[in-house]
Amino acid sequence: MNDLSEQILNATRARHVKQIPAYRFVLARFFTGFLFVLTMLVGSLAFGLVLEALWPEARQGMRGQGFHQMTLGALPLILGLFTGLVVILGAVVFRHFRYGYRVRGIVVVPIVLALSLVLGVANYKLDLTFKVHRTMMHNVMPYRMAFEGQRRELWVNPKSGRLAGVVISKNSTGLVLQDFSGHTWIVRGQVPLNNPKQVRVLGQICGNDFCAESIEPWNMMGGMGPMGPGMGRGMGHKMGNHNW
Amino acid sequence: MDDIESEADVDLAKRLSLGEERALGVLIRRYQEPLARYVRRRCYTCRSEIEDILQDVFLRVFSHIREFDPGMSFSAWIYRIAHNQMVSRIRKTTVRAGLEPFDDNLIPSSLFRTDGPTEMAELTRHLHAIQERMPAKLRDVFVLRFLEEKDYGEIGDILKENGNTVATRIRRAREFVADEAQKLGLNLILEDS
DSSP states (O other), X not given: OOHHHHHHHHHHHHTTOOOOOHHHHHHHHHHHHHHHHHHHHHHXXXXXXXXXXXXXHHHHHTSSOOHHHHHTOHHHHHHHHHHHXXXXXXXXXXXXXXXXXXXXXXXXXXXXXXXXXXXXXXXXXXXXXXXXXXXXXXXXXXXXXXXXXXXXXXXXXXXXXXXXXXXXXXXXXXXXXXXXXXXXXXXXSOOOTTOOSEEEEEEEEETTEEXXXXXXXXXXXXXXXXXXXXXXXXXXXXXXXXXX | OOGGGGSOHHHHHHHHHTTOHHHHHHHHHHHHHHHHHHHHHHOGGGGGGHHHHHHHHXXXXXXXXXXXXXXXOHHHHHHHHHHHHHHHHHHHOOSOOOOOOOOGGGSOGGGEEESSOXXXXXXXXXXXXXXXXXXXXXXXXXXXXXXXXXXXXXXXXXXXXXXXXXXXXXXXXXXXXXXXXXXXXOOEEEOOO
């Protein structure tokens, strides 16, 4: 035995150096795998929420609303960026797999991205993102506010047959409404019985007034689609699927 | 001489993971010189600390042997540990030690070809100066490929980089050497067999 080997073996004894049990390395690898799965889940949920916000049914519900107004809303963009960040994070975690470094980044990123997108569509189809979206709308104020601003903007569009705002006064033939942009309207139509303070109206402009086909409370309980309660995806097939 | 001396690295690693300390002795004897040479070639400022570095390397081999996966060569694994220990030592070193003369025997003459009748000692000195100016990432692959003569896959495993990145860095290292040599009035080409 030469000097160094003797020295090292003595050091292991003197310093009580022990061999690290194999299970610790297995756990470390498991943790890396878990992190990767987590990033994929978060990424797919974020992408699923983008789909929730951009679903064509919701656009059709807007009757003539420009596509860009739907797609360039802040939240889908933020969620899209978030999906991108999660994909990058997933690629970084992938590199920490035992032989992850052997795969080129240019290959890893598209794989991770594709995985996130496929899982995102699956989550969307399985309604998982819808449930997350609904929960967040009820419980996460910034998320709700992000939708609320977009929603108000989309609903104050009388030329497209939509109007929403605060009820100033009402009588048997209709109500006086100040829309969310500050204009005052006389709305003709059947007023809801439960005296809502804020309403949304579907109808059309008739002369200087707005003739309502339906008047509903602004925060009516219903499907919480991207267009808010009772509109878009929430008013469509989801209302039938979810008892809420 | 015991049979264990002639056993393959992987078998020795297995013996060590089962607690057979003799296997560590064999591995130390087998890798002590190559690793010391590698550290000398890659890190001039570490030369006075080579023994400490090697001690840390082998202690880590002992403690982490159950992490070793036969999917990669033991040589790459132990070089990776040495590389990481060395990098960590370089980061901790704040005072840059003076350069020591480059040992002639650290550069194989098969490494390069020149047009002129330049003296080997002079070429070595120039190459030393060029290597000193080389960016760290290029120097890593330069030492591993041209001085340690590791293959691309093994270099990738040591540095935890994929094969394409290694190939690119090797190409850049060759270009760097050629450019710098030209500035010195030499036509020096690194041979990559």
